Structure formats: C-alpha cells, structure tokens
Amino acid sequence: MSTDAVMLAAMAADAAQEPAKVSAVDRLVEQIRDLVRERALVIGDALPTERDLGELFQAGRNTVREALQILKAYGIVEVRPKIGAVLSDRHEDAVRKLFSFQNDISPASFLDVQGYRRIIETGVGDHLILHASAADLDHLDAVNDRILQNRSVDEAARGDFAFHEALVSLAGNRTLLASYRLLQPVITHIMRVGKAAKPVQIDTHQAHAQIINALRARDRVAYVYLLSRHLEFGLQFVGTEAAPGAQGS
Amino acid sequence: MSTDAVMLAAMAADAAQEPAKVSAVDRLVEQIRDLVRERALVIGDALPTERDLGELFQAGRNTVREALQILKAYGIVEVRPKIGAVLSDRHEDAVRKLFSFQNDISPASFLDVQGYRRIIETGVGDHLILHASAADLDHLDAVNDRILQNRSVDEAARGDFAFHEALVSLAGNRTLLASYRLLQPVITHIMRVGKAAKPVQIDTHQAHAQIINALRARDRVAYVYLLSRHLEFGLQFVGTEAAPGAQGS
DNA sequence: GTCTGCGATCTTGGTCCAACAAATAGGCAG
DNA sequence: CTGCCTATTTGTTGGACCAAGATCGCAGAC
Numbered sequence: 001m002s003t004d005a006v007m008l009a010a011m012a013a014d015a016a017q018e019p020a021k022v023s024a025v026d027r028l029v030e031q032i033r034d035l036v037r038e039r040a041l042v043i044g045d046a047l048p049t050e051r052d053l054g055e056l057f058q059a060g061r062n063t064v065r066e067a068l069q070i071l072k073a074y075g076i077v078e079v080r081p082k083i084g085a086v087l088s089d090r091h092e093d094a095v096r097k098l099f100s101f102q103n104d105i106s107p108a109s110f111l112d113v114q115g116y117r118r119i120i121e122t123g124v125g126d127h128l129i130l131h132a133s134a135a136d137l138d139h140l141d142a143v144n145d146r147i148l149q150n151r152s153v154d155e156a157a158r159g160d161f162a163f164h165e166a167l168v169s170l171a172g173n174r175t176l177l178a179s180y181r182l183l184q185p186v187i188t189h190i191m192r193v194g195k196a197a198k199p200v201q202i203d204t205h206q207a208h209a210q211i212i213n214a215l216r217a218r219d220r221v222a223y224v225y226l227l228s229r230h231l232e233f234g235l236q237f238v239g240t241e242a243a244p245g246a247q248g249s
Numbered sequence: 250m251s252t253d254a255v256m257l258a259a260m261a262a263d264a265a266q267e268p269a270k271v272s273a274v275d276r277l278v279e280q281i282r283d284l285v286r287e288r289a290l291v292i293g294d295a296l297p298t299e300r301d302l303g304e305l306f307q308a309g310r311n312t313v314r315e316a317l318q319i320l321k322a323y324g325i326v327e328v329r330p331k332i333g334a335v336l337s338d339r340h341e342d343a344v345r346k347l348f349s350f351q352n353d354i355s356p357a358s359f360l361d362v363q364g365y366r367r368i369i370e371t372g373v374g375d376h377l378i379l380h381a382s383a384a385d386l387d388h389l390d391a392v393n394d395r396i397l398q399n400r401s402v403d404e405a406a407r408g409d410f411a412f413h414e415a416l417v418s419l420a421g422n423r424t425l426l427a428s429y430r431l432l433q434p435v436i437t438h439i440m441r442v443g444k445a446a447k448p449v450q451i452d453t454h455q456a457h458a459q460i461i462n463a464l465r466a467r468d469r470v471a472y473v474y475l476l477s478r479h480l481e482f483g484l485q486f487v488g489t490e491a492a493p494g495a496q497g498s
Numbered sequence: 499g500t501c502t503g504c505g506a507t508c509t510t511g512g513t514c515c516a517a518c519a520a521a522t523a524g525g526c527a528g
Numbered sequence: 529c530t531g532c533c534t535a536t537t538t539g540t541t542g543g544a545c546c547a548a549g550a551t552c553g554c555a556g557a558c
Contacts, residue, residue, distance in 0.1 A: 024513065025318065049537060060514035062311050065538090066318045069274065073322040074347060081538050082522045091350070098344050101323055116424040122375065123368035175358070175365040178348075179428040273540065298510065309541035314511085331510055331549040 024059055028067035031057050036087065047077070047085040092181065099182050113186050114231050120180060121164065124171045125223045128215050136170050137216055144208040147201055156201055157191035163208050194233070207233070273308055277316035280306050285336065296326070296334040341430070348431050362435050363480050369429060370413065373420045374472045377464050385419050386465055393457040396450055405450055406440035412457050456482070
C-alpha cells in the first residue's frame with residue numbers, strides 16, 4: 001500500500017502543475033480570500049469567527065489562526081477581540097512596514113534616498129511644468145502654508161513631507177505616488193534630523209514657495225535648481241561623505 | 250556608519266509608534282529578530298526548533314508557529330520540513346508579491362506603470378547623459394545584445410526587462426533600483442503582452458540601441474524622445490483609453 | 499577488523515484539540 | 529439611562545498524534 005500511496009502522490013503531483021506541497025495554512029489563506037471575493041465583502045465587513053472558518057474549511061482553529069496571521073501580515077485583515085477578523089485597508093501600511101524591514105537588514109544611506117527623491121521630483125516637475133493647472137499650484141501653496149502652523153519638530157516634518165507628497169501626487173500617477181510613500185518613514189526622519197538641528201519652518205516654507213513659483217513660471221531650469229538646493233539643504237545634517245552616484249543631476 | 254545608525258533609529262522609531270499593546274506573537278517576532286541579530290546569523294543559518302524557541306522565550310509552540318508564519322510572510326525565514334526554520338533572502342520577493350497583491354492588473358494600471366517608467370527612466374537619463382562612462386554604455390549594449398538570443402516570449406520579456414533594469418541601475422541609486430524592481434512582475438507582464446501580439450526581438454533591440462546611442466551622444470532630447478516612443482510602442486497592445494495623467498510628458 | 503547496507507528510532511514540522519484567560523458585545527435588571 | 533452579568537470570541541498555552549527526514553546502530557559482507 002505504500003507503493004499505492006507513492007503512486008497516488010506522483011499522479012497528484014503530475015496532475016497539478018505546482019507541487020502538491022500546499023500546506024493547510026496556505027490553502028486556508030486562498031480559501032479565505034476566495035470567501036471574501038464570493039461574498040463580495042468590503043472594507044470593514046467581518047469574517048466568520050475562527051471556529052466557523054475552521055468548520056467551514058475543515059481545519060483546526062490553530063490552522064485558521066496561522067492563516068489569519070499571514071493575512072494580517074499582508075494588511076488585508078485586522079482582527080479585533082470579540083468581533084473577529086474584519087477586512088482592513090492597511091495593505092499599504094503593510095507594504096511600507098515590509099519595505100522598511102528590508103532596509104533594516106541592508107540599510108540604504110540617506111544620501112541614496114535623497115538622490116532618489118531628486119530623480120522622482122525632478123521628473124514630476126517635467127510633467128507639472130507642462131500640465132499643472134493654476135488650481136494645482138494653488139493647492140500646493142495651501143499645503144505649503146500649513147507648514148507655518150506646525151509647532152513641534154515632528155509636525156514640521158510631517159508638514160514638509162505632505163508638501164513633497166502633494167507635489168508628487170500632482171503627477172497623477174498612482175504607481176509613482178505609491179513608491180514615493182513607501183519611503184515615508186525614511187524621508188520624514190531625514191526631515192526630523194534637519195529640523196531638530198535648526199528649526200526652520202520659515203526657510204522650508206520659503207524654499208517650497210520658490211519651487212511653486214518656478215512651476216508657475218514654467219521654468220524647468222529654475223525648478224530643478226531650486227529643488228536640488230532644497231534637497232541638499234537637508235543633506236548637510238546627515239553626513240558629509242560624497243554621494244555614491246545619482247546625487248548630481 | 251553614523252548614517253546607518255540614524256537609519257536604524259528611524260526604522261525603530263517608526264516601528265515603535267504603536268501602543269504598548271503588544272501581543273505575545275508580536276513580541277516573539279521581535280525576539281526572534283533580536284536573536285538573529287545577537288547571534289549574527291546569516292542567510293542559510295538555521296534557527297532553533299519551534300519547541301526550543303518556545304522554551305527560550307517562554308511561549309507555547311503554537312504561538313511560536315504564529316510568529317514564524319509572520320516571519321515567513323515577510324520572506325526573512327523559510328521553514329523547511331524536518332530541517333527547521335532557516336534564514337532566507339526571499340525578502341525582496343515577499344515585498345514584490347505584497348506590492349503587486351490586490352493591485353490587480355488592469356489596463357489602467359498598465360498605463361500607470363508605463364507613465365511611472367517614463368518618469369523614472371527619463372530621470373535616469375538626465376544622470377547618465379552627464380555621468381555615464383563608455384564602459385557603462387558598452388555594458389548596456391551587451392545586455393541589449395542578449396535579447397537577440399531569446400527564443401520564447403517569456404525569455405524575450407525577461408531580456409527586455411533586464412535592459413531597462415540595467416539602465417536604471419546605472420544611476421547607481423539603490424533606492425531607485427529597488428523601487429523599479431518592485432514592479433518587475435507588472436512590467437514583464439506588459440512586455441509579454443506586447444511581444445505575444447507580435448514577436449519583435451529585433452525591433453526591441455534596435456529601439457534600445459538607439460536609446461544607447463542617444464546617451465553616447467549626450468543628447469537629452471533624443472533620449473527622452475526615443476525612450477517615450479519605445480514605451481508608447483508597448484502601450485498600443487494593452488488599451489486604447491486616454492492615460493489618466495502623467496502619460497504625456 | 500572494517501566497511502556497507504538496512505532498518506529502528508529519534509527528531510521535527512504540520513495539524514488538531516482542549517482548556518483557560520482576557521476582553522467585550524449584548525442583554526438584563528434596576 | 530445606567531450599570532452589572534453573561535455568553536461569545538480571540539489570545540495563549542500545553543499536549544497529542546502523524547508523516548517524513550535524520551540519525552544511529554546492528555548485522556552481514558569483504
């Protein structure tokens with residue numbers, strides 16, 4: 001009978017293109033996702049209880065819990081005591097957290113991040129100079145003005161990031177915005193370091209205003225120059241060594 | 250090193266912003282990460298067994314397993330039956346998978362991704378025109394020439410992506426490269442669609458060669474034009490509706 | 499005596515169950 | 529309406545069993 005078992009296993013493996021090594025947990029993850037889809041559940045809706053899920057899919061509660069841990073790590077489920085697992089929209093946060101996990105293992109330098117920002121925001125400028133409407137630029141002004149109300153270093157950093165995020169979002173490209181937001185924790189910390197050394201809300205506000213004016217004037221050269229200078233200004237607080245490429249534009 | 254230290258502090262601060270309502274599972278995730286750090290374990294090294302971890306950290310084995318499921322979802326651990334949990338370098342894959350999770354492929358996202366690529370690769374070009382060495386450009390040629398050897402559509406898509414990846418990597422910015430690689434599954438899928446409609450290795454190779462020549466000539470206008478045309482060429486197979494912003498530059 | 503081959507045993511992850519603690523929604527009494 | 533109580537649900541633990549690989553030891557061959 002052991003030969004029969006081997007034969008069956010071989011046939012099963014042959015039938016399914018992917019190895020038949022699907023664990024019950026992985027199967028449950030898929031089944032729960034299918035359940036969400038077929039019931040057309042939306043953010044905020046609750047899944048069945050762990051015990052019900054176990055009975056529904058013929059699995060033990062611990063197995064269900066392990067599957068829920070994975071879904072939780074993916075940010076598509078949030079489990080609240082007594083209520084159960086509810087569908088969450090924390091997916092982006094999960095991606096961000098995972099991304100910073102990586103940087104923990106192999107830390108990228110701040111200079112690298114600033115170089116990245118220069119490329120992104122310069123590229124955005126090329127688009128904005130051609131397509132930004134007056135309302136877009138007024139919106140940038142409004143976001144920028146909010147910086148003046150910030151009190152703490154932390155608030156100022158958030159406000160600063162909000163401006164640059166608004167700038168990037170004006171390009172209207174979701175992928176670009178998502179990748180920029182991925183670096184939010186690193187970018188805001190760069191800002192915190194700079195602002196802790198010397199609180200400069202007014203300077204920041206003015207630098208941003210000049211950038212907006214360059215956009216209004218459709219002056220690409222001025223935009224690139226002002227943006228680069230603005231990014232370099234923050235750099236002076238975090239290190240002195242030469243940038244490893246892509247720093248100069 | 251100071252920059253690394255600050256970077257780690259940024260990550261830690263960001264991770265610790267949540268209240269002290271840590272569950273035993275979350276605590277275990279941290280403890281296991283600390284264990285890896287303090288024992289200086291490297292990729293391929295094995296963690297203690299689940300039972301040992303439970304005894305070490307005063308936790309039940311099921312709790313340990315739930316923590317391992319999270320680490321597994323993060324791609325920093327791979328658990329091989331009868332061997333144990335070993336440190337894995339699949340983290341980037343996990344990030345990629347998570348990133349393109351639920352961001353299901355739709356024509357709109359195709360256009361979005363191509364717009365993203367235009368911004369990125371144009372920005373890279375600004376840097377390359379000023380700083381690329383002859384060796385860099387020769388390397389691009391070599392990568393490009395490999396496309397001619399590709400047989401299947403899948404190989405051709407991989408080769409195409411390899412060229413653009415090499416282009417981006419020449420900027421020398423790790424953050425930029427990481428974010429570009431994040432979109433690898435989506436980008437290669439776009440390429441597959443285009444190449445399935447009409448196998449065009451030679452056309453692709455020629456378009457790439459022209460782009461390289463523009464870089465050799467330090468001709469920014471030609472580079473942007475050729476690159477845009479090249480990206481638009483792939484677009485014609487994926488949809489017809491107007492791009493929602495950031496498509497024209 | 500030493501080496502090899504084979505099987506028993508041990509270890510380890512995979513899954514499940516039972517039990518208890520903690521938290522809380524919802525009902526119930528005042 | 530308020531405050532308490534209970535039932536339900538998640539959080540956590542320990543234990544049990546299984547399957548499969550790793551290990552060890554024993555017996556037989558050279």
